[in-house]
Amino acid sequence: MPADQTPHDRPPGQMELDRLVASARDGDRPAFDELVRRTYVDTYTLAMRLTADEEDARDVVQEAYLRAWKGIDRFRGDARFSTWMYRITANAAFTHLERRRRHRHETLDAVGEPAERAVSALPEESAQSAELLDRLSAAVRELPPKLRVVVVLRDVYDLSHAEIAEELSISESAAKVRLHRARRKLRDALSEDSGDEKVARAV
Amino acid sequence: MRCDDVARLLPEVVEAGAPVDLALGSHVETCLRCQAELARYRRMLRGLRALRTRYLEPSPTLLAQTLAALEEESERKAVRSLLSGRRLAYAGAIGGAAVAAAATTVVIVTRSRRRSGFSLAG
Numbered sequence: 190m191p192a193d194q195t196p197h198d199r200p201p202g203q204m205e206l207d208r209l210v211a212s213a214r215d216g217d218r219p220a221f222d223e224l225v226r227r228t229y230v231d232t233y234t235l236a237m238r239l240t241a242d243e244e245d246a247r248d249v250v251q252e253a254y255l256r257a258w259k260g261i262d263r264f265r266g267d268a269r270f271s272t273w274m275y276r277i278t279a280n281a282a283f284t285h286l287e288r289r290r291r292h293r294h295e296t297l298d299a300v301g302e303p304a305e306r307a308v309s310a311l312p313e314e315s316a317q318s319a320e321l322l323d324r325l326s327a328a329v330r331e332l333p334p335k336l337r338v339v340v341v342l343r344d345v346y347d348l349s350h351a352e353i354a355e356e357l358s359i360s361e362s363a364a365k366v367r368l369h370r371a372r373r374k375l376r377d378a379l380s381e382d383s384g385d386e387k388v389a390r391a392v
Numbered sequence: 393m394r395c396d397d398v399a400r401l402l403p404e405v406v407e408a409g410a411p412v413d414l415a416l417g418s419h420v421e422t423c424l425r426c427q428a429e430l431a432r433y434r435r436m437l438r439g440l441r442a443l444r445t446r447y448l449e450p451s452p453t454l455l456a457q458t459l460a461a462l463e464e465e466s467e468r469k470a471v472r473s474l475l476s477g478r479r480l481a482y483a484g485a486i487g488g489a490a491v492a493a494a495a496t497t498v499v500i501v502t503r504s505r506r507r508s509g510f511s512l513a514g
Contacts, residue, residue: 326446
């Protein structure tokens with residue numbers, strides 16, 4: 190739990206999640222199943238952004254929840270359950286991508302473009318910005334996986350450099366270098382079709 | 393510092409709270425081109441953050457498959473735990489039987505020695 194937040198400050202939804210987490214830590218499977226029901230869309234979204242492949246994302250989601258269930262008693266509760274799941278998902282995705290690369294002799298850069306299906310947009314998101322965020326999303330998918338994983342975790346999901354380094358088993362400085370390379374590539378990709386100018390107006 | 397140097401460093405300095413080199417800061421303050429470039433990076437980061445709240449819809453079977461995988465894992469865990477409990481019980485029973493057999497042997501040997509002692513004395 191963040192230092193500046195007491196349990197009373199937590200929104201009702203978060204308190205309910207905390208209660209489910211506490212029950213799951215005591216071995217309550219139905220409570221854990223309920224946690225899965227409430228978070229799996231979020232976890233799937235992250236898995237899709239990390240792997241850029243629907244089949245891989247499904248595998249990663251299942252692996253992430255299996256790891257979470259096995260390790261729920263190690264969840265200390267000083268972070269949000271969602272953040273803990275992000276870290277597990279990132280680790281599972283990284284393992285999955287590495288295994289895929291080794292066993293199928295594919296380069297990580299050769300991952301196919303996924304079909305980004307129905308997207309639940311924010312009400313205030315205009316049609317123009319939705320279209321342009323789609324293009325930003327597509328530019329992220331086009332990044333080499335090693336760069337994509339870092340930029341998604343840092344710039345989309347706000348994980349710290351230290352957390353990213355730990356989950357990917359790399360140094361913090363390596364994580365920063367990858368992040369900066371990823372940002373530069375994204376910037377270039379958006380510039381190629383003047384997308385950044387449109388993003389600038391729309392976001 | 394030249395615009396090219398600034399362009400190279402911008403992916404680092406757009407990070408909120410990142411220390412900004414003095415030379416870089418003073419160049420950006422006076423260079424419209426670099427100001428525009430910095431603004432583009434910041435908008436790109438805002439766009440990336442906005443992706444956080446755009447959820448992708450999973451296939452309808454994902455939840456059921458995930459819950460089924462968890463159920464399977466729980467069953468495997470329960471079987472493992474049962475087997476390890478039985479192994480402990482078997483080991484305990486064998487250990488207990490061994491101790492009992494050893495104790496019985498000691499008693500029998502002690503008694504037979506006593507008997508042979510009495511018969512020698514008689």
